[in-house]
Amino acid sequence: MFTPSDDSGLAVLLALFLMMAAAKVLAELFERLRQPPVVGEILAGVIIGPTVLNWVRPSEITHTLAEIGIIFLLFRVGLETKPSSLFKVGARSVVVAVLGVVAPLACGYLLMRLWGANKIESLFIGTAMVATSVGITARVLASMNLLNEVTSRIILGAAVIDDILGLLVLAFVASGATGSVNYAAIAATITLALVFTAFVLLIGARVVTRLAPRIENLRTSESLFVFGIVLCLGLSVAASYVGVAAIVGAFLAGMTMAEASENNQTMHKQIAGVSEFLVPFFLVDIGMQLRLNEFRSSSLILLTVLVTLLAILTKLIACGLAALSLGLREAAQVGMGMVPRGEVGIVVAQIGLSMAVINDALFGVVLFMAIATTLVAPPILKILFAKQVKPESVAA
Amino acid sequence: MFTPSDDSGLAVLLALFLMMAAAKVLAELFERLRQPPVVGEILAGVIIGPTVLNWVRPSEITHTLAEIGIIFLLFRVGLETKPSSLFKVGARSVVVAVLGVVAPLACGYLLMRLWGANKIESLFIGTAMVATSVGITARVLASMNLLNEVTSRIILGAAVIDDILGLLVLAFVASGATGSVNYAAIAATITLALVFTAFVLLIGARVVTRLAPRIENLRTSESLFVFGIVLCLGLSVAASYVGVAAIVGAFLAGMTMAEASENNQTMHKQIAGVSEFLVPFFLVDIGMQLRLNEFRSSSLILLTVLVTLLAILTKLIACGLAALSLGLREAAQVGMGMVPRGEVGIVVAQIGLSMAVINDALFGVVLFMAIATTLVAPPILKILFAKQVKPESVAA
Numbered sequence: 009m010f011t012p013s014d015d016s017g018l019a020v021l022l023a024l025f026l027m028m029a030a031a032k033v034l035a036e037l038f039e040r041l042r043q044p045p046v047v048g049e050i051l052a053g054v055i056i057g058p059t060v061l062n063w064v065r066p067s068e069i070t071h072t073l074a075e076i077g078i079i080f081l082l083f084r085v086g087l088e089t090k091p092s093s094l095f096k097v098g099a100r101s102v103v104v105a106v107l108g109v110v111a112p113l114a115c116g117y118l119l120m121r122l123w124g125a126n127k128i129e130s131l132f133i134g135t136a137m138v139a140t141s142v143g144i145t146a147r148v149l150a151s152m153n154l155l156n157e158v159t160s161r162i163i164l165g166a167a168v169i170d171d172i173l174g175l176l177v178l179a180f181v182a183s184g185a186t187g188s189v190n191y192a193a194i195a196a197t198i199t200l201a202l203v204f205t206a207f208v209l210l211i212g213a214r215v216v217t218r219l220a221p222r223i224e225n226l227r228t229s230e231s232l233f234v235f236g237i238v239l240c241l242g243l244s245v246a247a248s249y250v251g252v253a254a255i256v257g258a259f260l261a262g263m264t265m266a267e268a269s270e271n272n273q274t275m276h277k278q279i280a281g282v283s284e285f286l287v288p289f290f291l292v293d294i295g296m297q298l299r300l301n302e303f304r305s306s307s308l309i310l311l312t313v314l315v316t317l318l319a320i321l322t323k324l325i326a327c328g329l330a331a332l333s334l335g336l337r338e339a340a341q342v343g344m345g346m347v348p349r350g351e352v353g354i355v356v357a358q359i360g361l362s363m364a365v366i367n368d369a370l371f372g373v374v375l376f377m378a379i380a381t382t383l384v385a386p387p388i389l390k391i392l393f394a395k396q397v398k399p400e401s402v403a404a
Numbered sequence: 405m406f407t408p409s410d411d412s413g414l415a416v417l418l419a420l421f422l423m424m425a426a427a428k429v430l431a432e433l434f435e436r437l438r439q440p441p442v443v444g445e446i447l448a449g450v451i452i453g454p455t456v457l458n459w460v461r462p463s464e465i466t467h468t469l470a471e472i473g474i475i476f477l478l479f480r481v482g483l484e485t486k487p488s489s490l491f492k493v494g495a496r497s498v499v500v501a502v503l504g505v506v507a508p509l510a511c512g513y514l515l516m517r518l519w520g521a522n523k524i525e526s527l528f529i530g531t532a533m534v535a536t537s538v539g540i541t542a543r544v545l546a547s548m549n550l551l552n553e554v555t556s557r558i559i560l561g562a563a564v565i566d567d568i569l570g571l572l573v574l575a576f577v578a579s580g581a582t583g584s585v586n587y588a589a590i591a592a593t594i595t596l597a598l599v600f601t602a603f604v605l606l607i608g609a610r611v612v613t614r615l616a617p618r619i620e621n622l623r624t625s626e627s628l629f630v631f632g633i634v635l636c637l638g639l640s641v642a643a644s645y646v647g648v649a650a651i652v653g654a655f656l657a658g659m660t661m662a663e664a665s666e667n668n669q670t671m672h673k674q675i676a677g678v679s680e681f682l683v684p685f686f687l688v689d690i691g692m693q694l695r696l697n698e699f700r701s702s703s704l705i706l707l708t709v710l711v712t713l714l715a716i717l718t719k720l721i722a723c724g725l726a727a728l729s730l731g732l733r734e735a736a737q738v739g740m741g742m743v744p745r746g747e748v749g750i751v752v753a754q755i756g757l758s759m760a761v762i763n764d765a766l767f768g769v770v771l772f773m774a775i776a777t778t779l780v781a782p783p784i785l786k787i788l789f790a791k792q793v794k795p796e797s798v799a800a
Binding site: 016017018020021022024025028029032035036039040045068069071072075076079151226227228229230231233234237238241242244245248249254274277278279280281282284285 | 412413414416417418420421424425428431432435436441464465467468471472475547622623624625626627629630633634637638640641644645650670673674675676677678680681
């Protein structure tokens with residue numbers, strides 16, 4: 009209960025109301041302008057956040073809701089992705105992911121070195137340019153009902169592998185920044201991550217499919233939905249412990265239930281409800297992080313533009329090349345699908361800042377790159393996928 | 405993204421997983437014992453909370469999720485309550501609410517005075533015994549598909565009025581504790597609360613019903629669901645500003661949309677999904693507040709038992725009397741439905757503690773009373789309503 013004397017409760021509730029209302033007003037506006045609503049919701053965060061109106065500031069609460077939001081979004085995307093469909097594109101996803109990691113890391117490092125930054129700074133900026141924010145692309149593809157296209161599956165698979173690789177690069181760079189690199193620990197993390205993913209996909213999916221009828225017979229109402237929530241949270245935690253991102257665990261949790269929940273429309277609608285409620289907080293929270301007033305010198309603005317362009321071009325070209333044999337349009341779809349850096353780039357930059365490896369100015373550069381790549385990709389994806397759009401959209 | 409280096413994010417995610425998993429395991433167990441699952445979910449909080457295992461502690465995050473949970477539960481109950489159906493039982497609800505406020509306040513005050521407490525302490529304990537936690541009863545009635553029974557409507561109406569009266573009593577007692585009572589301010593609050601409620605129910609419901617077809621034609625997908633979320637959060641904030649509890653605003657928001665959403669099954673399932681996801685956090689959070697190790701002296705234990713018994717008997721008898729003309733069973737249903745104090749009693753006690761008006765020992769007494777009344781009522785309600793249970797439950 010929020011009593012009148014409970015001011016902090018009221019402040020939280022007001023922040024949530026402003027975030028949700030602003031997100032949805034701008035989403036509707038962008039729909040009318042035939043632009044992706046996801047861009048509207050991020051811009052809503054820019055507008056109500058510290059950069060423009062300063063009505064709402066990012067807080068532990070908004071971050072937590074954002075994080076649960078992206079977890080449920082990935083769980084929902086996983087529910088529509090059968091493991092077998094991902095195995096078919098597995099080899100190509102690996103190539104897309106690896107090229108998409110190497111190119112931005114190398115080019116980002118070189119650019120920063122040419123700019124005069126030291127090795128550690130340069131490595132951190134390169135690392136922040138590595139990992140794709142699969143949530144943004146998944147949201148765009150889901151809202152156009154395109155999750156089952158071959159290129160969509162390649163992007164999803166590559167983004168998951170890319171997330172694992174990105175965390176390994178970060179572990180490598182971060183341990184290098186604090187002292188000597190612990191190769192044994194990093195090898196252990198790689199092994200654990202691979203074993204975890206293989207175990208969940210190969211064994212977990214079969215166990216869940218076999219258990220599903222029993223789960224549906226439990227006394228708890230909507231038991232498959234409840235089981236899904238518990239599995240999603242549980243595998244997110246497990247993934248974090250193993251050294252993989254929580255969202256990868258949520259995506260895997262969804263995939264293990266893809267077959268079992270195929271005919272349970274009520275569960276799909278309820279998960280959609282949870283995800284629709286939480287995802288706007290994720291998108292608005294990204295927008296709220298922007299700090300434009302950090303950019304005082306023209307050389308810093310030039311660097312920001314260069315880093316952002318490089319972040320777009322490296323993913324577009326490297327990931328596109330890996331998918332070129334599918335055709336030029338398909339290559340462009342895959343490349344552009346890997347461009348958004350979103351919350352992942354922001355987290356890497358925050359770690360760099362907290363380790364005092366990068367300064368506030370470079371932090372601002374990464375923030376801008378992360379948000380700009382996230383805003384640029386959806387409209388272009390919409391054009392690239394326009395011919396394949398299905399009439400009825402499953403998720404928005 | 406929860407990276408391995410993001411320990412606080414991982415801790416939050418782990419807490420949410422433990423809360424959800426424990427709630428659902430105990431809910432299933434209680435279903436099998438033919439007991440209300442809501443009791444199992446609260447006990448899950450007692451078990452994983454500081455009193456027993458100490459795996460999860462209440463925090464700002466768990467409180468926030470609990471608060472959004474109770475808000476969406478009341479919104480969902482409101483969606484199934486047309487304003488006209490509440491107007492029919494309005495007069496009786498007012499009598500139930502007023503007697504249910506006066507009796508515990510007076511008896512609680514007298515008991516504490518006899519015990520030797522000073523006037524302010526006694527008034528605070530009496531006030532903490534006043535307000536019913538409508539969420540618990542609503543959850544039990546909804547899970548038995550009984551929201552449309554006459555006694556259910558009387559309980560819901562009375563609980564909303566009771567919440568408003570409880571806040572007024574609290575404002576009165578709290579201002580008395582800090583100095584002189586500001587009668588003008590309290591009169592203004594009463595007027596504002598009445599105008600707000602009347603305006604939302606009389607005008608708001610008509611406007612929403614008329615606007616609904618236009619809202620459903622917006623470009624945003626699931627626009628009525630999205631509008632519902634924004635309205636629910638908005639009226640919760642507005643209610644808090646006006647001096648009414650946020651959950652009253654959420655309940656009113658649901659009622660204004662009851663007619664407009666009647667035939668929108670998808671929206672009902674999506675709201676159910678959000679509420680099912682969030683409500684366990686509300687129930688577990690209540691259980692986690694219990695601190696049994698405060699009870700060291702036998703006289704304190706005796707006082708706790710007396711306060712708890714009085715809290716149960718005053719509501720049961722006073723509210724039951726107000727409904728006696730409906731029949732004995734119906735009177736018992738109404739009386740028992742008003743017994744749970746839940747989070748409302750806890751908030752009043754917290755305010756008393758923060759104002760240094762009551763001490764830790766009395767705080768522990770109120771906590772126990774709030775949780776015990778919440779655990780006792782559901783099983784008895786289940787028995788009292790057993791003959792009316794509908795085969796298919798809408799909400800659990």
